[in-house]
Amino acid sequence: MAVRTGLYLRVSSFNKSAGLSIPSQLARLREDTERASEVVVETFVDQAKTGTSAKKRPEYQRLLQWVREGRLDKIRIESVDRGHRNELDRREFERELQKYSVILQYAGEQEKTPPAVRNLNRAIRGAVAELEAGQASERVYKRLLFKFQRGEWVGGRTPYGLRLDGKGWVEPDPETYPVLLYILRRRGAGAGYGKITDELNTGISIDDEPPFVPETPMMRMWKRRPVIIRQNPETGEFLEEARERPKGLWHRATVRRICEAAVNGVYAGIVDWGAVSTRFADDSDGNPKQRHIHNTGKPFVPEDILDAVRAIEVPLIERRGRKPKYQTYLVKPTCGLCGAPMGGAAVSQIWKSRRDGTPKRYSYRRYICTSNTSYSQCKAQRQDATYIEQYVIERVSEHLQVTSPAELAAAVEEVAQKVKISLERGLQDILALIQDAEYRRDQALDVLMRHEGHISERLQEEYIRRSEDAVQEVDSLEGKKRTLEAGLIRLEDDLCRVRLNILQPLADATLWTDPEQREVLKRALALLVKKVVVYPAPHGARPERIDVELASVTELL
Numbered sequence: 001m002a003v004r005t006g007l008y009l010r011v012s013s014f015n016k017s018a019g020l021s022i023p024s025q026l027a028r029l030r031e032d033t034e035r036a037s038e039v040v041v042e043t044f045v046d047q048a049k050t051g052t053s054a055k056k057r058p059e060y061q062r063l064l065q066w067v068r069e070g071r072l073d074k075i076r077i078e079s080v081d082r083g084h085r086n087e088l089d090r091r092e093f094e095r096e097l098q099k100y101s102v103i104l105q106y107a108g109e110q111e112k113t114p115p116a117v118r119n120l121n122r123a124i125r126g127a128v129a130e131l132e133a134g135q136a137s138e139r140v141y142k143r144l145l146f147k148f149q150r151g152e153w154v155g156g157r158t159p160y161g162l163r164l165d166g167k168g169w170v171e172p173d174p175e176t177y178p179v180l181l182y183i184l185r186r187r188g189a190g191a192g193y194g195k196i197t198d199e200l201n202t203g204i205s206i207d208d209e210p211p212f213v214p215e216t217p218m219m220r221m222w223k224r225r226p227v228i229i230r231q232n233p234e235t236g237e238f239l240e241e242a243r244e245r246p247k248g249l250w251h252r253a254t255v256r257r258i259c260e261a262a263v264n265g266v267y268a269g270i271v272d273w274g275a276v277s278t279r280f281a282d283d284s285d286g287n288p289k290q291r292h293i294h295n296t297g298k299p300f301v302p303e304d305i306l307d308a309v310r311a312i313e314v315p316l317i318e319r320r321g322r323k324p325k326y327q328t329y330l331v332k333p334t335c336g337l338c339g340a341p342m343g344g345a346a347v348s349q350i351w352k353s354r355r356d357g358t359p360k361r362y363s364y365r366r367y368i369c370t371s372n373t374s375y376s377q378c379k380a381q382r383q384d385a386t387y388i389e390q391y392v393i394e395r396v397s398e399h400l401q402v403t404s405p406a407e408l409a410a411a412v413e414e415v416a417q418k419v420k421i422s423l424e425r426g427l428q429d430i431l432a433l434i435q436d437a438e439y440r441r442d443q444a445l446d447v448l449m450r451h452e453g454h455i456s457e458r459l460q461e462e463y464i465r466r467s468e469d470a471v472q473e474v475d476s477l478e479g480k481k482r483t484l485e486a487g488l489i490r491l492e493d494d495l496c497r498v499r500l501n502i503l504q505p506l507a508d509a510t511l512w513t514d515p516e517q518r519e520v521l522k523r524a525l526a527l528l529v530k531k532v533v534v535y536p537a538p539h540g541a542r543p544e545r546i547d548v549e550l551a552s553v554t555e556l557l
Contacts, residue, residue: 002037002038002039003036003037003038003039003073003074004038004039004041004071004072004073004074005033005038005039005040005041005072005073005074005075005076006040006041006042006043006044006063006066006072006074006075006076007026007029007030007033007040007042007043007044007075007076007077008044008046008059008060008063008075008076008077008082008083009022009025009026009029009043009044009045009046009078009082009233010045010046010047010049010051010057010060010082010083011046011047011048011049011231012048012049012050012051013048021231022045022047022231022233022236023231023232023233023234023235023236025078025082026043026233026234028078028107029076029077029078029107032076032105032107033076036111038074041071041072042066042071042072043233044059044060044062044063045059045233046058046059046060047230047231050085051081051082051083051084051085051086051129051133052085052086052133052279053086053089054084054086054089054093063075064093064096067096067097067100067102068100070100072102073102073103074102074103074104074105075097075102075103075104075105076105076106076107077104077105077106077107078106078107079106079107079108079125080106080122080125080126080129081125081128081129081132083106084126084129085129085130085132085133086130086133087123087126087127087130090122090126094122098472106122109121114464115467115468115471116445116467116471134279134280137278137279137280138280138283138284141280141283141284141289142283142284144273145274145292147168148271148273148274148292148294150168151168151169151294151296152168152169153168153169153170154271154273157221158170159258159261159265159266159267160176160179160180160217160254160258161173161176161177161179161180161181161258161267161300162177162266162300170266170300172300176214176215176220178206178207179200179204179206179214180258180267180301181301181305182204182206183196183200183255183258183259184258184259184262184267184301184305184306184309185305185308186199187255187259187262187308187309187312187313188305188307188308188309188311188312189308190312193252193255193256193259194252196255197250197251197252197254197255200213200214200250200255201213201249201250213248215248216246216248216249216250216254217254218246218248219246219248222243222245222246225243226242226243226245227240227241227242227243228240228241228242228243229241259309259313260313260317262301262305262306262309262310262313263309263310263313263314263317266300267299267300267301267306268299268301268306269295269296269297269298269299269300270293270294270295270296271292271293271294271296272291272292272293273291273292273293274289274290274291274292275291277289328522329343329344329365329367329385329389330389330392330393330522330525331388331389331392331525331529331532332526332532333367333388333532333533333534333546334531334532334533334534335369335371335378335380335533335534335536336533336534336535336536336545336547337369337378337380337535337536338369338371338378338380340369340370340371340378341370342367342368342369342370342383342534343367343368343370344365344366344367344385345366345367345368345382346364346365346366364384365384365385365386366382366383366384366385366541367382367383367384367385367388367534368380368382368383369536380536381536381537381538381539381540381541382541383534383536383541383542383543384541384542387541387542387543388532388534388543388546391546391548392525392529392532392546392548393525395548395550396525396528396529396548396550399528399550420488423484423487423488424488426484427481427484427485427488430477430480430481430484431481433473433477434474434477434478434481437470437473437474437477438470438474440466440470441466441467441470441471441474444463444464444466444467444470445467447463448460448463448464448467527551528550528551529548529549529550529551530549530550530551531547531548531549532546532547532548532549533546533547533549534546535547
C-alpha cells in the first residue's frame, strides 16, 4: 500500500515582501513525496501563525486530529522551525507521532539515519529555532521600552475615543471622542454599566442632535480591516478573504473597561506598561523586567468628569475580587429535581422599618439551581443557604462523634503510608529497569563503536535496532519515573491538607461570621463532604429533603 502522507506548511506573517514562501514549501515537499512514491492525502496550511505556540494554530491541531484518527502514515515538514519554535512543543509532537506509529520527515533529512544522530540533529536545529524566537522577543521588548522612555505610544489597541496623532502619541478622535465623554459623564452621574449599554444600543443624543447608535470598538476595527489576506499555496497569489462582520452591539464589559481606564489609564494621562511579560521574566541582560508607570500630566478627559468617575469606580475596583463578609457559601449542592449544580445567590430586600422612615436593607443568602432560567424546565425555588449549611454541618458533626477527628486523621495516615510505600516500591522498580535499559543501550553502542566496519551489515542493523529500543525504553521509563515522583510530592501535599482541615474543629457557631473561620470551615466541608443533594419544596425557602454523602477515609486522599 502507498504511504499516506500529510504536508504541513506554516508562515508567520502575511508580509508580501516575503515572496512565495508557502508555494516554495509546497513545491519542495511535493518533490520529496514524488521521489519516495508516496501519496499526499492532505495539506495543512497555517498562515500568519507563530511557531512558538502550537495551541494557537488551527491547522496544526487538525493535523494532530488526523494522526489520532489513524488517517496518516507519514508527515513531511520543510524544516524544524516551520513546525516549531518551541523545543518542548516539538518533543511532545514527536512523542505523539511515535505513539501512533506515524513517521516524521523534515526536508533534507536522509531516509535512513541512526535515531541517536537524527534526534541530536533535530534537537540542535530546534534549539537554534527557539533561540532565534527568543532573541526576536528580546529585541521587541527593547524597542518598546525605548519608545516608552521617549514618551511615545508603545503599540497595541488604540483606546476608544482616541487615535494615533502620527507623532508617536494619541489624540482625541473627532468621531468617537464625544461618545467617550457621554459614557464617562453618564457613569459619573451614577448610571450603571447595563443602563449605559442599553442607551448606546437604542440610540443617544449629543448636543441636541438626532439620536444615533454609535459604532462599537469591534465594528470600527472591522471597518479598518474587513478582509484577511491569504496566500494561494499553488500559485502564490495573495487573496482577500472577507472577515466575519461583528453584530455591532455594545456590551457591559466594553463600557466597564472604558470607565476603568478613566481611573488610572490613558484617559487620565497615565501609561501603565510592562505589568505582564508574555515570554521571559528577565530582559536580555538578565535583569528582572519591571512595571513602568508614567503620568504624563495631560489627561484626555476633563478633570471634573474623571473625579466623578473615580468616586464611583475606585470603591468597586477595591472590592472587586473580594467576597462580602456574610456571602461565603460553604457547600456546593446539587439540585435534586434536575441534577444541575446550585450556586449562591444573595437576595436583598428594602423595608421602611426605621422610626424616622428611612429604608433598612435585609440580605438573605440563598442557593439557586443554575438551570433555573426562562429557557429550562427546572423551576426549583431559591433555598435558604443557612438552613442547608446548618444541616450539612450537623451530619458531619454526628459522623465525627462516632469517629473522632484524631481517629480519622490516624486512619488517613495509615492509608497514606500504604500508598507511599507502594509508590516508593514502584519507583525503585522503575530505577532498576532504567539502569538495565541504559546498560543494554551502552552495550549495543559500544559494540557498534568498537567493531565499526568489521561486522556484517545485518548484525550492525540488529545492534542499531537494540540501541533504538533501549533508548525508547529509557525515555518511556523516565516519564513513568517523573510521574511517580510527582505522585509522592502530591501525596505529601494532600496529607498536609488533610491534617490541617480534619484536625480543625468545626465547632463554635459563634465564630462562623468571621471570614477567616468561614474559610477554614469551607475547606473542611469540601474535604469531608462528598456530595450534597437538595430537593426543593414546591413552596417556601426550606428544602423538602437533603441527602448528604460523606467521604470515606480512602477518598480523602
